[in-house]
Amino acid sequence: MTASTTIDAxxxxxxxxxxxxGTATALLLxxxxxxxxxxxxxxxxxxxxxxxxxxxxxxxxxTFILDNWTGLFGDSFYLELIMNSVSVSLGITFLTLVVSYPxxxxxxxxxxxxxxxxxxxVISPLLTSAVVRTYGWxxxxxxxxxxxxxxxxxxxxxxxxxxxxxxxVIGLTEILMPYMILSxxxxxGRLDPRVEEAAMTLGAPPSKTFWRVILPLTLPGIALGCLxxxxxxxxxxxxxxxxxxxxxxxxxxxxYDQAIVTLNWPLAATLSILVxxxxxxxxxxxxxxxxVIE
Amino acid sequence: xxxxxxxxxxxILVAVxxxxxxxxxxxxxxxxxxxxxxxxxxPASWSFRWYTALFNNTPMISAFWTSxxxxxxxxxxxxAAAIPAAYVIVRMxxxxxxxxxxxxxxxxxxPTIVLGLAILIVFASMGFLGTFTGxxxxxxxxxxxxxxxxxxxxxxxxxxxxxxxxxxxxxxPFTVFxxxxxxxxxxxxxxxxxxxxxVSFDEVVITLFLTGPRLxxxxxxxxxxxxxxxxxxxxxxxxLLIFLTLAVVIIVDRTVGLSKxxxx
Numbered sequence: 001m002t003a004s005t006t007i008d009a010x011x012x013x014x015x016x017x018x019x020x021x022g023t024a025t026a027l028l029l030x031x032x033x034x035x036x037x038x039x040x041x042x043x044x045x046x047x048x049x050x051x052x053x054x055x056x057x058x059x060x061x062x063t064f065i066l067d068n069w070t071g072l073f074g075d076s077f078y079l080e081l082i083m084n085s086v087s088v089s090l091g092i093t094f095l096t097l098v099v100s101y102p103x104x105x106x107x108x109x110x111x112x113x114x115x116x117x118x119x120x121x122v123i124s125p126l127l128t129s130a131v132v133r134t135y136g137w138x139x140x141x142x143x144x145x146x147x148x149x150x151x152x153x154x155x156x157x158x159x160x161x162x163x164x165x166x167x168x169v170i171g172l173t174e175i176l177m178p179y180m181i182l183s184x185x186x187x188x189g190r191l192d193p194r195v196e197e198a199a200m201t202l203g204a205p206p207s208k209t210f211w212r213v214i215l216p217l218t219l220p221g222i223a224l225g226c227l228x229x230x231x232x233x234x235x236x237x238x239x240x241x242x243x244x245x246x247x248x249x250x251x252x253x254x255x256y257d258q259a260i261v262t263l264n265w266p267l268a269a270t271l272s273i274l275v276x277x278x279x280x281x282x283x284x285x286x287x288x289x290x291x292v293i294e
Numbered sequence: 295x296x297x298x299x300x301x302x303x304x305x306i307l308v309a310v311x312x313x314x315x316x317x318x319x320x321x322x323x324x325x326x327x328x329x330x331x332x333x334x335x336x337p338a339s340w341s342f343r344w345y346t347a348l349f350n351n352t353p354m355i356s357a358f359w360t361s362x363x364x365x366x367x368x369x370x371x372x373x374a375a376a377i378p379a380a381y382v383i384v385r386m387x388x389x390x391x392x393x394x395x396x397x398x399x400x401x402x403x404x405p406t407i408v409l410g411l412a413i414l415i416v417f418a419s420m421g422f423l424g425t426f427t428g429x430x431x432x433x434x435x436x437x438x439x440x441x442x443x444x445x446x447x448x449x450x451x452x453x454x455x456x457x458x459x460x461x462x463x464x465x466x467p468f469t470v471f472x473x474x475x476x477x478x479x480x481x482x483x484x485x486x487x488x489x490x491x492x493v494s495f496d497e498v499v500i501t502l503f504l505t506g507p508r509l510x511x512x513x514x515x516x517x518x519x520x521x522x523x524x525x526x527x528x529x530x531x532x533x534l535l536i537f538l539t540l541a542v543v544i545i546v547d548r549t550v551g552l553s554k555x556x557x558x
Binding site for chain 2: 020021023024027028030031034035039041042043045046049099100102103106109118121122124125128129130131132134135136137138139140145174177178231232234235237238241252255256259260265268272275279
């Protein structure tokens with residue numbers, strides 16, 4: 001700011017009764033206090049809890065052991081749970097990308113009021129509770145629901161669509177779509193319609209234009225959307241719990257069960273830290289992918 | 295300007311995908327008018343019985359009032375704590391402003407299932423479980439980052455000139471803030487209010503860890519209902535919730551304009 005340096009007599013930035021540092025501290029005190037009680041302390045405590053010993057009946061012994069961690073990787077149930085969570089989340093991420101990409105591309109090419117209207121349609125599910133949207137899926141996928149009935153009417157033995165992994169995958173794919181569409185749109189900036197036109201004019205068929213021109217240009221958006229959806233899928237709880245009906249075991253549902261039902265807080269804490277480790281790994285992969293694309 | 299030269303098959307595909315995206319939400323509207331005892335689609339008969347059932351469902355109604363009160367209190371505290379914080383971080387530029395901003399918005403980086411468990415363990419020893427105070431603090435952890443983010447962005451986009459002029463003319467810092475800065479921040483404050491309220495009113499995972507048998511919020515009550523029964527009651531609640539959200543969005547749109555608020 002050149003203006004403030006020229007008027008030395010009247011400093012532009014105000015003087016404070018408590019002094020700058022004192023005033024700043026006083027103003028930050030409320031948010032700092034809430035953050036300390038509700039965030040910092042709980043998260044540090046969670047990390048500590050993963051090294052405590054769980055006693056039978058929900059008791060906890062303050063100690064420092066690695067049993068929770070070694071137990072996790074020595075138990076085939078938990079190994080399978082981790083592998084299952086990661087692979088199901090990867091599958092959901094891929095499916096979400098496939099069903100979101102055409103919508104994002106269409107939105108990117110639209111303009112004016114039509115585009116605004118469609119954007120509102122994409123955002124509106126985000127304002128609706130995940131419980132409500134999952135409930136809608138329960139109505140659709142139920143054993144006597146419209147989808148199962150339609151498949152049966154075609155003379156095919158209908159598969160079970162609910163209380164199994166299929167239901168969780170369908171529900172979560174739809175629930176994560178808005179995040180994917182918005183991420184894709186954010187990354188579509190480099191996609192200039194003139195580049196597509198150029199490819200077409202030069203004789204490239206539509207499929208070749210897509211694979212060789214459009215897709216490479218939209219890779220940054222794809223990477224961002226996939227990171228976001230994977231991270232949200234691995235940690236999602238409401239949809240797997242309700243559409244899985246207690247028969248689908250994923251990390252988030254197991255954290256909840258260990259914390260609320262079994263009361264094994266050290267194990268629940270260990271699984272939570274593991275979720276954060278998976279987050280970190282996903283971020284590292286994303287950074288790497290981004291470097292390759294650039 | 296119509297530059298959309300999308301082919302017909304692509305248009306049909308996009309329409310089908312939009313149906314997939316919006317289907318489950320739209321579906322709850324007809325289901326709420328079902329006359330059936332259990333959840334089914336399409337319903338074999340129609341009635342208002344599930345709206346009547348809703349208003350006679352005491353736990354659901356009391357959970358609604360809890361959520362409303364909780365949302366209002368959480369929003370008020372969020373603004374009261376985030377406005378001064380945004381001022382310090384954006385306007386006073388003390389050492390480590392960037393660090394403070396990242397630190398105070400960090401709770402949004404953690405999944406709610408992890409945050410919920412972490413808060414549960416600490417609150418259990420503090421005696422906050424199943425209490426209204428516990429719910430308020432638990433919700434503040436996630437509404438404060440949103441409030442701070444919106445308010446800091448608003449403040450950062452305001453020109454300094456007016457505040458500098460007021461200060462040069464002898465206005466004391468608090469007077470300048472109250473008479474100049476705060477009124478100019480109004481659109482950001484409205485947006486932060488709406489966002490905090492909706493986030494608190496919709497929060498379910500963290501709340502699930504903190505509610506007790508005597509104290510429940512509407513989303514948690516809905517969750518437990520869906521978990522244990524499959525009837526159209528949840529649909530009638532959902533329809534009312536959708537209208538409530540719509541009302542908040544329209545209020546924001548009428549007061550400051552939606553595009554000004556959420557599109558940056």
